Amino acid sequence: MSVSGSESAASANKPKYSKFTQQELPACKPLLTPGIVIGAFSLIGIIFVPIGLASLSASQEIVELIDRYDEECVTASDKIGFIQDSKANKACTRKITVPKPMKGPIHVYYQLENFYQNHRRYVQSRSDQQLRDKDYKDPKAVAKACDPEATTGDGSLIVPCGLIAWSLFNDTYAFSVNKKSVTVNKKDIAWASDKNSKFGSNVFPVNFQKGGLIGGGNLNDKLPLSEQEDLIVWMRTAALPTFRKLYGRIETDIMASDEITVVIQNNYNTYSFGGTKAVVLSTASWIGGKNNFIGVAYVAVGGICLLLAMGFVVLYVVKPRALGDPAYLSWNKEAAEYSH
């Protein structure tokens, strides 16, 4: 069978040779040998267990005091009626005893449970352009973004609009340690990036909480939005239905066995939907808040990997196989069985 065409025609049709088009690029072809498997699991175990122990010890050192107050602060039987009554006295005093010394700055949080800041309609109900730019007044766009809290009854725009701002948390806490009052530093609790770029320094609240339904706290009309740090913290919507948000910081240390008295203005209505409220005092650490999970998880994973490494050692010793032995090819194995 002869090759078609003349020499010059054949070489004119021949595709240009390159290592890429002919798939002859130099390559390395690693194999998963027993050494690599055992080495990898051992390495993970050796790295993870110390990290886990360090995380656990850091978490154990954090002092965290959580006081849930929503149930006990309302003694009336009609809780919802009480909380919605603007004339009722909502002050509530709580006492917390400090078990271990707490080094400043001590972070004060309010913690909400069963509050879905990540609900789709809630999360979308905001207008970031309006928050930033005082001249942004396009009523249709704002109404679309902030529905149902975009305008008051007579159609004038609300600034800041939307359900997130409307539901601003408004419980307040006044602390005293051993009967001496302690100031809570409420500066710099929001992200600096939010204060500088997302919330305008010339945007002021307009028509806020003037509608029939009050959703939460009120705002000082004289302060621009970039200085309303509670609002900024609240509008960084939480990812999970149980969350806490920074209320402020106590800069001084607190000794063990000190008694902290909190006077709470119990304004915020979590009773209509079965939510809970708590005040949290926590020291800070490199691991964040008090949570044993990451330490336990690391130690557990490290331990499992070391066990796997030992298991593989046993398996490789009990059932060894020479790499690349042609006797294991299926047609050779069948031939061997056939000949027996």
Add this chain to the structure above:
Amino acid sequence: MSIVQLFEVAIACDVVLCCRVAPLQKAGIVDLIKKRTSDMTLAIGDGANDVSMIQMADVGIGISGQEGRQAVMASDFAMGQFRFLVPLLLVHGHWNYQRMSYMILYNFYRNATFVFVLFWYVLYTGYTLSTAINEWSSVLYSVVYTSAPTVIVAILDKDLSRRTLLKYPQLYGAGQREESYNLRLFIFIMVDSVWQSVVVFFIPYLAYKNSAIDSASLGDLWTLSVVILVNIHLAMDVIRWTWITHAVIWGSIVATWICVIIIDSIPTLPGFWAIYEVMGTALFWALLLAVIVVGMIPHFAAKAIREHFMPNDIQIAREMEKSQDSRDANQPEVQMSTSTRA
């Protein structure tokens, strides 16, 4: 002799020779086998009288040569000589099957992992379809973050060399026995996908449960975790590492990181600055490392067990190739020039 009897005799034979056959009868013979079995049929011919047979078969191959180019114009593949059929099937057919199978399974896996993470989140958003992952990242996931490695591996990866495949034609049976793409493998890869999504969602969830974490930061952690996980999964399965493979796999991870940073640097988007805030916390890095390792352990362990204790022919041939390569490296160079290719 009726058609059915012809079929039954033909099936019982290893080779059947037909002579003095008209073009339509050639097509008829192919059709005979095609209609009555589920086998793949291949027809190869070089003349105009082979055209109907070539078109009737599942795979039609035309030879351009002495008899002109009509066969070539009707065919799926065209070659210069009949003997090129051997590497076409044993080498390129084998590679094609391996690559296509892996690419399809991997595509299902990487998309399912991403979507399952969002699914678990639905359980914690009051069953509304909120996503913590930025919308731009959701779009870029399939386009920028994970597409290039899939494509490059599907084009360039080779499980065995040409030499091995030609030396052991029995290796072609792997495709005929559907060893690379079957229901069992699909279920395994889906289970792996669910496991990894559980790890990506629940490990950060348990760590951030009562904390001040915001949606954008959590979404960034998920985005980076999923992209790194699916790329490392691919890296574990790549057989032949060229510089291009390295560049796209590690490059995609770097590109993802850069894109997440850029997206979180745009003030008009809700997640503004989240990545910088969260990258400054030690917990973020601890979680990222934990998620990647825990996600990969089952796949790695299963791979180690399967490859060592239940090796298939391709695995054995790969190991033989490796020892052959090291033998070649210690001996004088054997030139593998292009002219020695079959």
